Amino acid sequence: MPGMVLFGRRWAFASDDLVFPGLFELFLRVLWWIGILALYLMHRGKLDCAGGVLLSSYLIVLMVLLAVVICTVSAIVHVSMKGTICNPGPRKSMSKLLYIRLALFLPEMVWASLGAAWIASGVQCDKTVVNGIIATVIVSWIIIASTVVTIFIVFDPLGGKIAPHSSAGPNHLDGHESSQLLNGLKTAAASVWEARIKFLCCCIGKDDHTRVAFSSTAELFSTYFSDTDLVPSDIAAGLALLHQQQDNIRNNQEPHEVISHSPEPSQEADLDAELENCRHYMHFAAAAYGWPLYIYRNQFTGLWKIGGDCCRNRTTEYDLVGGDRLSCHFGSILQTTGLQYRDFIHISFHDKVYELPFLVALDHRKEAIVVAVRGTMSLQDILTDLSAENETLNLECEVQDCSAHKEYRLVIVGHSLGAGAAALLAIMLRQSHPQVRCYAFSPPRGLLSKSLYEYSKSFIVSVVLGDDVIPRLSVTNLEDLKRRLLRVIAHCNKPKYKILLHGCWYELFGGDPDNLPTELDGGDRGDLTQPLLAEQSLLTHWSPAYSCSSDSPLESPTKYPPLYPPGRIIHLEEEGTSGRFCCCSAAHYRAKWSHESEFSRILIGPKMLTDHMPDILMRALDSVVSDRAACISCPAGGGANVDVV
Numbered sequence: 001m002p003g004m005v006l007f008g009r010r011w012a013f014a015s016d017d018l019v020f021p022g023l024f025e026l027f028l029r030v031l032w033w034i035g036i037l038a039l040y041l042m043h044r045g046k047l048d049c050a051g052g053v054l055l056s057s058y059l060i061v062l063m064v065l066l067a068v069v070i071c072t073v074s075a076i077v078h079v080s081m082k083g084t085i086c087n088p089g090p091r092k093s094m095s096k097l098l099y100i101r102l103a104l105f106l107p108e109m110v111w112a113s114l115g116a117a118w119i120a121s122g123v124q125c126d127k128t129v130v131n132g133i134i135a136t137v138i139v140s141w142i143i144i145a146s147t148v149v150t151i152f153i154v155f156d157p158l159g160g161k162i163a164p165h166s167s168a169g170p171n172h173l174d175g176h177e178s179s180q181l182l183n184g185l186k187t188a189a190a191s192v193w194e195a196r197i198k199f200l201c202c203c204i205g206k207d208d209h210t211r212v213a214f215s216s217t218a219e220l221f222s223t224y225f226s227d228t229d230l231v232p233s234d235i236a237a238g239l240a241l242l243h244q245q246q247d248n249i250r251n252n253q254e255p256h257e258v259i260s261h262s263p264e265p266s267q268e269a270d271l272d273a274e275l276e277n278c279r280h281y282m283h284f285a286a287a288a289y290g291w292p293l294y295i296y297r298n299q300f301t302g303l304w305k306i307g308g309d310c311c312r313n314r315t316t317e318y319d320l321v322g323g324d325r326l327s328c329h330f331g332s333i334l335q336t337t338g339l340q341y342r343d344f345i346h347i348s349f350h351d352k353v354y355e356l357p358f359l360v361a362l363d364h365r366k367e368a369i370v371v372a373v374r375g376t377m378s379l380q381d382i383l384t385d386l387s388a389e390n391e392t393l394n395l396e397c398e399v400q401d402c403s404a405h406k407e408y409r410l411v412i413v414g415h416s417l418g419a420g421a422a423a424l425l426a427i428m429l430r431q432s433h434p435q436v437r438c439y440a441f442s443p444p445r446g447l448l449s450k451s452l453y454e455y456s457k458s459f460i461v462s463v464v465l466g467d468d469v470i471p472r473l474s475v476t477n478l479e480d481l482k483r484r485l486l487r488v489i490a491h492c493n494k495p496k497y498k499i500l501l502h503g504c505w506y507e508l509f510g511g512d513p514d515n516l517p518t519e520l521d522g523g524d525r526g527d528l529t530q531p532l533l534a535e536q537s538l539l540t541h542w543s544p545a546y547s548c549s550s551d552s553p554l555e556s557p558t559k560y561p562p563l564y565p566p567g568r569i570i571h572l573e574e575e576g577t578s579g580r581f582c583c584c585s586a587a588h589y590r591a592k593w594s595h596e597s598e599f600s601r602i603l604i605g606p607k608m609l610t611d612h613m614p615d616i617l618m619r620a621l622d623s624v625v626s627d628r629a630a631c632i633s634c635p636a637g638g639g640a641n642v643d644v645v
Helices: 019-046 052-080 096-105 106-118 126-152 158-165 176-199 208-225 232-252 264-287 291-297 304-312 329-337 379-386 416-427 449-455 474-489 496-509 533-542 614-630 636-640
Strands: 003-006 007-014 344-348 358-363 368-373 409-416 436-443 458-464 568-574 589-594
Touching: 003 096, 007 232, 007 636, 019 052, 019 126, 019 409, 019 496, 052 106, 052 126, 096 106, 096 474, 106 126, 232 474, 232 496, 232 636, 264 329, 264 358, 264 368, 264 409, 264 458, 264 614, 291 304, 291 329, 291 496, 291 614, 304 329, 329 344, 344 458, 368 416, 409 416, 416 436, 416 458, 458 614, 496 589, 589 614
Parallel strands: 368 409, 409 436, 436 458, 458 568
Antiparallel strands: 003 007, 344 358, 358 368, 568 589
């Protein structure tokens, strides 16, 4: 950090990113050099055949060339180990070394071509020697091809626009010029991101909704990344540091104060009742995913159980809207919910951008009409997730037929993206169906305004498991994460390769987070030979909305105002630790009512993604409800797993 500038443009790697690639290349080159030397010494007496002089010269020149390459790569690795992420001064010779290394590819390509030509001409020499030459030619072209692929990967389409300013910094620009430069970069970045997204989603249709989603997603990415000079390895190192810093803070925190009085019976009973409801309705939210989730949860028996329904047409037996396109989905839905065919009113797996699959069923056990909305499971859903646009809801009911069974209440459920859609649907139907209830499992945080969040508390219950990242994910929290990344990187006094090595070890095997300091020795950042571009230049001078000198949370851009999760929140926290690789069924959880502010920061950890999986949430709910039911007969102290916030 910042990205390397070569040939007048910025590239998506930094001068301290070449330690591990360089060591890997050194390992291959040294083995290759030793193999060629052994081949030459052991078989040079057999090179007196026709064309043998050429092959002997080829091997000698190749060994010399490899020796020069090995020395150059060794120098690159040595220099890349120097300095820190924010102090590239000791690595100022890196660009010259890279130019030398790239120049050496020219004789390598020439020599590899000559070797291929000599072999193709049918040299009549010892078979072992010929096979050795063939191997060296193949290895040469593999390394050259790998280099071309690497250059393609680290190519930055915006590098030509950023490079002229990355070395001089923005201090030479006045406010108007800085604003113009930033806006130009954002516009160019939005175009690049939109092209990338269209390429990745080339199989999706080109309707108006899809085009709007492409533009919205591209604008979000360009807004988030355009004012930083981070390369991917910087983000990885920053996340590793944040995880250790986060665990260090947790370890040094005082134990939670013991509640001197038991929770009010009404609060405890309410939590128990809602947990039971959540466990029940989570099966409907999981059923909305159809057969893929069912097969994933039942890998050995799932296909056998629903195989008969995959080839059967149920529409001839039951009047089910949407039943002609269900294939294997209906069987998995029946198995997951435990309902009968006649209990389903509507099932739709029509999947488009901004249009989610859902099902409507009669739940006789709870006397409810259940609407379950599917979560993210396709590229269309991902585009819907990433569309950060917001708009005002019209809460007046304009539906003519707002009737429902007089004895059955309306319950809307969903997981992930489906949870957000279910919450919005419940809010929109609240006026026409005052008894509507919503259970949102792992909902996205960036969903409701502050007033709608307060309004939804009376009829929406959200469930969050552990460190799940999605209920903490919003534009505001992403900006906060970016600021924390920049700060922890700027204050680190270790080279990047050590951060990544320790971070990998810590993620795999744990350890002491104190082993890696994150403060500069002496605390004097004025000694840096080159300022940190992202934190000190772009965010300070070009983006006046953000300030890294303040410890207060970053404010969202006006285009993306702060948004909140829906309803009251039940947080399932893991008690103790089940290990980084232990099965989730071995974990134990406690349930508590939590305030939305507890999810105002993204937590970094090994379970931040797995805690979002619907099957793991189902097992966690089963575990919590079972443990609490077993504790009913315990003494008063047995209610320790109930926290009131």
